Amino acid sequence: MPLQKNDDAVLSSHNPDGIDRRGFLKCMAWAGTGALCVLEGGVLKSYGIDNASGIQKAAKGELSFVQISDSHMGFNKPANSDVIATLKAAVQKINALPVAPEFILHTGDISHLSKPEEFDTVDQLLKSASTKDVFFVPGEHDVLEDDGKQYLERYGKNTKGAGWYSFDQKGVHLIGLVNVMNLKTGGMGSLGAAQLEWLEDDVRHLSKSTPVIVFAHMPLWNIYPEWGWGTDDSAQALSYLKRFGSVTVLNGHIHQTMQKVEGNVTFHTAASTAFPQPHPGAAASPGPMKVPAEQLRGLLGITDVTYTRKGHALALIDSTLE
Amino acid sequence: MKRNEWILCVTASTLLAAITLSAAERTVAGGPAGVDVKIDNFSFAPAAITVKAGTQITWTNADDIPHTVVSDDRSFKSKVLDTDEKFTLTASQPGTYSYFCSIHPKMTGKVVVE
Numbered sequence: 001m002p003l004q005k006n007d008d009a010v011l012s013s014h015n016p017d018g019i020d021r022r023g024f025l026k027c028m029a030w031a032g033t034g035a036l037c038v039l040e041g042g043v044l045k046s047y048g049i050d051n052a053s054g055i056q057k058a059a060k061g062e063l064s065f066v067q068i069s070d071s072h073m074g075f076n077k078p079a080n081s082d083v084i085a086t087l088k089a090a091v092q093k094i095n096a097l098p099v100a101p102e103f104i105l106h107t108g109d110i111s112h113l114s115k116p117e118e119f120d121t122v123d124q125l126l127k128s129a130s131t132k133d134v135f136f137v138p139g140e141h142d143v144l145e146d147d148g149k150q151y152l153e154r155y156g157k158n159t160k161g162a163g164w165y166s167f168d169q170k171g172v173h174l175i176g177l178v179n180v181m182n183l184k185t186g187g188m189g190s191l192g193a194a195q196l197e198w199l200e201d202d203v204r205h206l207s208k209s210t211p212v213i214v215f216a217h218m219p220l221w222n223i224y225p226e227w228g229w230g231t232d233d234s235a236q237a238l239s240y241l242k243r244f245g246s247v248t249v250l251n252g253h254i255h256q257t258m259q260k261v262e263g264n265v266t267f268h269t270a271a272s273t274a275f276p277q278p279h280p281g282a283a284a285s286p287g288p289m290k291v292p293a294e295q296l297r298g299l300l301g302i303t304d305v306t307y308t309r310k311g312h313a314l315a316l317i318d319s320t321l322e
Numbered sequence: 323m324k325r326n327e328w329i330l331c332v333t334a335s336t337l338l339a340a341i342t343l344s345a346a347e348r349t350v351a352g353g354p355a356g357v358d359v360k361i362d363n364f365s366f367a368p369a370a371i372t373v374k375a376g377t378q379i380t381w382t383n384a385d386d387i388p389h390t391v392v393s394d395d396r397s398f399k400s401k402v403l404d405t406d407e408k409f410t411l412t413a414s415q416p417g418t419y420s421y422f423c424s425i426h427p428k429m430t431g432k433v434v435v436e
Contacts, residue, residue: 077386077405113388113404140425144388144402185394185422186430227364228428285363288386 063170063307066094066101066131067215069252070272072141073122074112079275079288080296083112087125089321090273090302095130097304102169104131107252107270108139108180108217114146119154138163139217139253140180148181164195166202172307173206175199177216179231189218189231189253196233200240208243211307211314215250221260221267224280229254238265248314250305254286257301257318268316271301297321356380356410359431361389361403361423366431373413375435380410389429393421 071087080086094101104126111118119142126134136155143151148162159165162178177199179189191199203212214220220237222230231237241247247265255277260267275288276299283289291299297320304317356378360367362385373379381391383403391400391409397419400409413435423429 079386113402141388144425183424183427185420185427187427226428228426285365285385287364 063172064099064101065103065105065169065305066097067105067107067250067252067270067303067305068094068273069107069217069270070109070139070255070274071106071122072109072112072272072274074115074118075274075288077275077288079290083274084121084125086297086300086321087122087273088128089297090300091125091129093302093319093321095128099306101131101304103133103135104129105176105215105250106134106136107215107250108137109141109252109272109274110136110139111142112274114142114144114150116150119150135167135174135176135215136163137176137178137216138180140183143180148178160198161194164198170307172211172213173203175202175212175214177214177220177237179216179218179220179234184232187232188222188225188228189216189220189234191231191233191237196236196240199237203240203244206244209245211246211248212241212244213248213250213305213307214241217251218253219251219267219269220249221262223254223258223269227280227286229280229286241265246314248305248316250303254280255289256299257303259316266314266316268303270303271299271318271320273300273302273321276300358382360384361391361429364389364423364426364429366391366429369430370432370434372434372436375413375416377413377435378410379413379433380408382406382408388425389423390425391421391431392424393419395419399424 068090072083073087075083094104110122138148138151142148152159152163156163162181164176164178166173166175168174177191177195179191181190182192183190206212216231218231219229220231220234224230242264245264249265249267251267251269252272254269255272255275256269256279257271258269276291277286278289299320301318301320304319306315357371357373357380359371359379359381361381361383364385366381371379381400381403383389383405386405388402388404390402391398393399398411398421402425403409413433416435419433419435421431421433
């Protein structure tokens with residue numbers, strides 16, 4: 001079991017009436033070490049990880065996949081001199097999950113410097129995952145120098161524009177967006193008019209009961225604009241998803257787990273498999289954070305996502321690489 | 323704030339102003355040594371420089387993350403600068419050039435060529 005018991009946890013049983021603020025914050029605080037936050041009928045519920053029924057509930061989901069992010073292959077600075085080893089650990093973590101995920105989502109910054117050998121290494125390492133299907137969206141580090149040409153050649157088959165696309169799995173509609181191209185001076189992430197138009201059209205035919213999962217590299221909510229942790233035109237994108245009962249937004253980029261629920265939308269960011277970054281505003285810049293070697297893997301991780309049709313329950317489980 | 327802390331704070335900021343002023347004087351003068359801009363902690367330092375036409379400007383990336391130096395009007399554009407890599411250009415055409423890092427667009431700077 002990838003989840004560990006945390007003595008600080010109070011939420012050993014789930015609250016049948018939904019959650020209060022205190023409970024929600026606990027759930028958030030837990031995210032880095034293995035929390036189970038379940039969205040049922042639009043209400044976030046928290047489970048202690050020692051709660052067997054909660055785990056079982058997640059394990060029996062109808063759609064299960066894993067999100068990994070920010071592998072930064074090629075990075076070799078003090079914050080992590082061996083990003084190959086930590087990506088390998090992430091793959092081992094995936095292979096050890098109680099329910100094999102149907103696919104892997106990589107939410108960008110596959111490479112550190114967009115070098116062909118960096119992409120090759122990640123592709124090679126992911127081949128040892130028990131799950132063979134991997135879906136990508138690019139991070140800003142994957143589209144350096146060539147406006148994303150190489151990225152599209154490698155990962156852009158069956159995508160539109162700069163690499164955006166959608167697909168359906170077991171009744172869930174998944175949408176991969178690209179918000180790292182044509183960034184404007186002084187701005188944050190950007191989707192652009194063409195992609196927004198495509199998105200509006202892509203969801204037009206869906207019934208409002210269709211669960212929607214959107215994934216993109218940079219956060220689609222304003223986490224910390226001072227560091228560019230947001231997307232300039234994300235509100236426009238989210239306006240097209242307002243009518244859906246269940247929307248989940250999965251991002252990377254900030255190298256730490258964070259979660260917010262706003263109406264029908266659950267926002268979640270995954271940890272990196274390479275190096276941690278500071279909490280918003282907690283350092284002079286968002287640069288790689290050097291931590292004592294024994295703490296590194298506790299700050300890296302994967303996110304397991306399970307969707308259960310019955311009750312529209314979506315579970316997000318973050319587990320570290322320890 | 324206690325009084326002695328306050329005095330210390332004022333002294334420090336006065337000192338900082340003096341350093342900034344001397345750096346500005348040096349950059350205006352230009353000269354054979356050229357002008358350096360350090361890229362550090364996701365910012366350009368100094369963020370605004372004024373140079374004489376013909377001055378060489380060199381940006382050096384001191385961060386553990388790659389950055390670029392791209393003018394808003396695309397009149398100049400560096401390649402991606404990894405740690406310790408440099409980008410040098412000679413300021414030829416007088417004018418004001420706003421620039422940014424195309425990877426981290428919150429990073430902005432300005433070059434005034436006199």
